[in-house]
Amino acid sequence: xxxxxxxxxxxxxxxTFERLLDHIVNKRFTFLKYKLFDDQWEGFxxxxxxxxxxxxxxxxxxxxxxxxMCFTKRIVSEAMWRIYSRDSRGVQIVTNVGRLKNLVAGCCxxxxxxxxxxxxxxxxxxDDFFVKNFPKATMQEKAFxxxxxxxxxxxxxxxxRLVLYSPKDRPDSDLHFLYCDxxxxxxxxxxxxxxxxxxxxxxxxTIQKLGFSGKVAKSSLYTYKRVWYKx
Numbered sequence: 001x002x003x004x005x006x007x008x009x010x011x012x013x014x015x016t017f018e019r020l021l022d023h024i025v026n027k028r029f030t031f032l033k034y035k036l037f038d039d040q041w042e043g044f045x046x047x048x049x050x051x052x053x054x055x056x057x058x059x060x061x062x063x064x065x066x067x068x069m070c071f072t073k074r075i076v077s078e079a080m081w082r083i084y085s086r087d088s089r090g091v092q093i094v095t096n097v098g099r100l101k102n103l104v105a106g107c108c109x110x111x112x113x114x115x116x117x118x119x120x121x122x123x124x125x126x127d128d129f130f131v132k133n134f135p136k137a138t139m140q141e142k143a144f145x146x147x148x149x150x151x152x153x154x155x156x157x158x159x160x161r162l163v164l165y166s167p168k169d170r171p172d173s174d175l176h177f178l179y180c181d182x183x184x185x186x187x188x189x190x191x192x193x194x195x196x197x198x199x200x201x202x203x204x205x206t207i208q209k210l211g212f213s214g215k216v217a218k219s220s221l222y223t224y225k226r227v228w229y230k231x
Contacts, residue, residue: 001108001162003115007098010187011071011160014084017203020091020189024210028177029103029185031067031164034147036174039154044124045146062143064169067176071095073117073158078221080157085192088199092190092219099185100162103178111164116148120155183213193219 023029034042046062072080075094084090097115104113123129130142137145147163164176191203195218204216 001101001104001113001115003097003101005097005115005117005160007096007101009097010075011073011095011097011100012075013069013071013093013095014080014090015093017089017091020093020207021210023093023182023186024207024212027181028179029069031069031162031176031178033063033174034066034068035063039150041124041151043146044149045130045142064171065166066144066147067111067164067166068147069162070157071160071162073160076219076221077156081192081194081219081221088192088194090192091203094187094190095185096187099187103180103185104162104164107164107178111166112144113162113164114144115160115162118154118157118159118161119149120152121149122152124149124151183211186212186214188215188217191216191218193221193223 019030043063043066074080081090081092100115104111107113123132124146130137134142134145144163144165147165148161150159170176189207189212191200195203200218207216
């Protein structure tokens with residue numbers, strides 16, 4: 001896996017409780033094509049028209065090659081819980097770069113695997129973006145680079161992306177699964193800070209009974225502790 005992040009760097013993924021159970025029960029991790037994401041600017045280079053001359057243009061077809069899993073560098077984010085844990089049914093998975101290397105180790109002959117921080121830049125909306133920033137890049141390099149660029153409206157995510165990039169089109173499925181023992185990938189699980197005690201106990205019991213051996217705990221985001229302020 002190509003990355004410049006140290007192996008001990010922790011990364012955090014917000015997902016649904018049901019998806020977590022899928023990781024544990026089926027021992028698999030899901031990568032999605034960007035066309036399943038809400039933001040229509042995902043894969044912007046693939047969707048754009050590229051002018052050859054006054055009369056001719058072409059478009060790049062690349063949406064069936066990359067499969068993506070998203071993480072964040074922020075361990076505590078109220079906004080991320082609100083966005084990705086609707087109805088308080090979300091969880092936060094904690095992993096690190098070394099564990100993700102183990103996850104993709106078996107597929108690196110099939111895909112180019114890259115883990116990189118997303119760059120937030122509104123310049124991607126301008127037609128001279130690639131001329132200014134990647135004047136000597138090949139079409140393939142531009143098609144890959146656009147996967148790690150988003151607009152500034154999303155910079156609260158502080159996203160890090162794990163991308164599996166196929167050298168050929170894969171139109172048959174919008175999902176790709178990597179199979180691995182979840183205990184080797186997930187360090188710990190953090191539950192939504194808004195759940196009540198009964199739900200907290202039930203979720204912890206369910207996760208542990210299904211075979212996850214790491215720590216599971218409710219987020220302390222909303223936990224109040226009285227402070228005796230100095231005067």
